[in-house]
Amino acid sequence: MPTSPSLASRPAGRDAAPYHIYFPFIGQNIGGSHISAFTLAEALIADFGVPCTVIARRGSAILEEAASKGLGVMEHDERAATAQNGRHNPLYDLRRLPGRIxxxxxxxxxxxxxxxxxxxxxSWMLPARFCGFPMVYHHRALNRRVRLNEIIIRSADHVIPISIETKANADFVPPARATTIVDPLSIDQSVDRERARQTLCRDFDIPADAQIVGFAGNLWRRKRPDFFLAVAAAMAERAPKAVFVIFGRDGDFTIQDMKDEAARLGIAERLRMAGFRTPVEDNLAAIDLLLYPSLREPFGRSPIEAALLGKPYVGTDDAGLSEIMSRWQGGRLVAKEASAAEFADVALAVLNDPASVVLTPERRQAVAEELSPREHARRAIEIYDRFRDRL
Structure with a gap:
C-alpha cells in the first residue's frame, strides 16, 4: 500500500499523476460500457489530472468517440470481437499475444x-501479466457462471462491480479485491426540453401534440425491444396520440426487424426508429415516458438518466432495475412475468399522471451529486493507488 497521500485527496494540476490509465476495447461500436468508461476518463483528467488513453480498433466508433471527447487514443489493427458474445476466440487471443505485449x-x-x-x-489479461501492468476490471455484466468466466475474472488485480446484482454475480472474487462503484452519470440537467422535443418531432415527423413513449438501448434480446413493441400495441388502443420512438442500433434484432414487427402489430405508422443519437439528454428530454422492459440488466443507465431529467420511466422489476428503484425511485416497475397488456396498464397510468413518480428538483440534484463522475473517479483512484508500489 502507498504511504504517500492518495491522489484523490488533491486537486488536479499540483504534480504529475503517478500513473496513466489505459482503457483497451476490442469491439467496433459504442454501448453503455463505453459511455461509462469515457465519463470516468474525462473526470480523471479534468478533476484529478490523471492521464487516460483509449486503446481501440482503427476506424471504430469507439476510437472516434474517444478522440471527440479529447481523450488520448491508440489504435490497433485487430479484427473486432463478434457482437454475439463480445469476445475473441481464445486461439485468436493467443495469436495476437506477441503484438499486445x-x-x-x-x-x-x-x-x-x-x-x-x-x-x-x-484479451488483455496475459499481456498485462507478462508486462507487469496492474489490471482493473469493471464488472458491468451478468456473465454465465461457468469455470472459464471465473478464471478470467479472477485474473484481474481488482474488480469493480457496478451494482448489488453484478457483485453477487462475481461473489467468488475475494472481498479485498472487489469494490462496488455505481456507474457515473454525466447528465446536463439544464437541457432545453422544448427545443429537444421540437427537434425530435421535426426529424421524425411526429405531431406536436403527441405523447412520445421512448425505448433507449441497442436492440439486444435481453433488452426486449420486441416486448416494447407489444406493449406499444397494447397502449396504442387506449392512447390515440401516442407515438413510439426507439433510440438504438442493430443487435440481436435489426431496425428492419422492428419495422416488420410493428407492421405485424398494426402500429407501423406510430413507430419511429431514431437510431443511435447523442447526446442522450436530448433523446430523453424529448419524450414523455421511457419504457425499459429489459431483463437481467446489470444496472441500467437510461432509467436513472431519465429520472434526473424529470422524465418518468416504467421498467422491469428485475436485477439492476430493482436496485435503481429502491435507491432512487423516479418511476414504476412491473413484475418480470407481466404480460404486454399488464405492462401497458402501468405505462398508461404513469403517462397520464407523471407527477406521481417524477423526482423533485431537489431530489434530482442530490442523486446527480451521488452519481457524479467526480465521485466515481475519486473512488476509482482509491483503487489505482493500491498499485503505486508496482509501477
Whole structure:
C-alpha cells in the first residue's frame, strides 16, 4: 500500500499523476460500457489530472468517440470481437499475444490497464501479466457462471462491480479485491426540453401534440425491444396520440426487424426508429415516458438518466432495475412475468399522471451529486493507488 497521500485527496494540476490509465476495447461500436468508461476518463483528467488513453480498433466508433471527447487514443489493427458474445476466440487471443505485449512494452512506465467487459479482460489479461501492468476490471455484466468466466475474472488485480446484482454475480472474487462503484452519470440537467422535443418531432415527423413513449438501448434480446413493441400495441388502443420512438442500433434484432414487427402489430405508422443519437439528454428530454422492459440488466443507465431529467420511466422489476428503484425511485416497475397488456396498464397510468413518480428538483440534484463522475473517479483512484508500489 502507498504511504504517500492518495491522489484523490488533491486537486488536479499540483504534480504529475503517478500513473496513466489505459482503457483497451476490442469491439467496433459504442454501448453503455463505453459511455461509462469515457465519463470516468474525462473526470480523471479534468478533476484529478490523471492521464487516460483509449486503446481501440482503427476506424471504430469507439476510437472516434474517444478522440471527440479529447481523450488520448491508440489504435490497433485487430479484427473486432463478434457482437454475439463480445469476445475473441481464445486461439485468436493467443495469436495476437506477441503484438499486445509489444504494445504494452512500448508504453511509458506507470501504466494501469482498466478493462470494461469480460471480452477485453480475456484479451488483455496475459499481456498485462507478462508486462507487469496492474489490471482493473469493471464488472458491468451478468456473465454465465461457468469455470472459464471465473478464471478470467479472477485474473484481474481488482474488480469493480457496478451494482448489488453484478457483485453477487462475481461473489467468488475475494472481498479485498472487489469494490462496488455505481456507474457515473454525466447528465446536463439544464437541457432545453422544448427545443429537444421540437427537434425530435421535426426529424421524425411526429405531431406536436403527441405523447412520445421512448425505448433507449441497442436492440439486444435481453433488452426486449420486441416486448416494447407489444406493449406499444397494447397502449396504442387506449392512447390515440401516442407515438413510439426507439433510440438504438442493430443487435440481436435489426431496425428492419422492428419495422416488420410493428407492421405485424398494426402500429407501423406510430413507430419511429431514431437510431443511435447523442447526446442522450436530448433523446430523453424529448419524450414523455421511457419504457425499459429489459431483463437481467446489470444496472441500467437510461432509467436513472431519465429520472434526473424529470422524465418518468416504467421498467422491469428485475436485477439492476430493482436496485435503481429502491435507491432512487423516479418511476414504476412491473413484475418480470407481466404480460404486454399488464405492462401497458402501468405505462398508461404513469403517462397520464407523471407527477406521481417524477423526482423533485431537489431530489434530482442530490442523486446527480451521488452519481457524479467526480465521485466515481475519486473512488476509482482509491483503487489505482493500491498499485503505486508496482509501477
Amino acid at each position: 509489444s504494445l504494452l512494452r512500448g508504453l511509458p512506465k506507470g501504466g494501469i490497464l482498466h478493462t470494461n467487459d469480460i471480452g477485453g479482460l480475456q
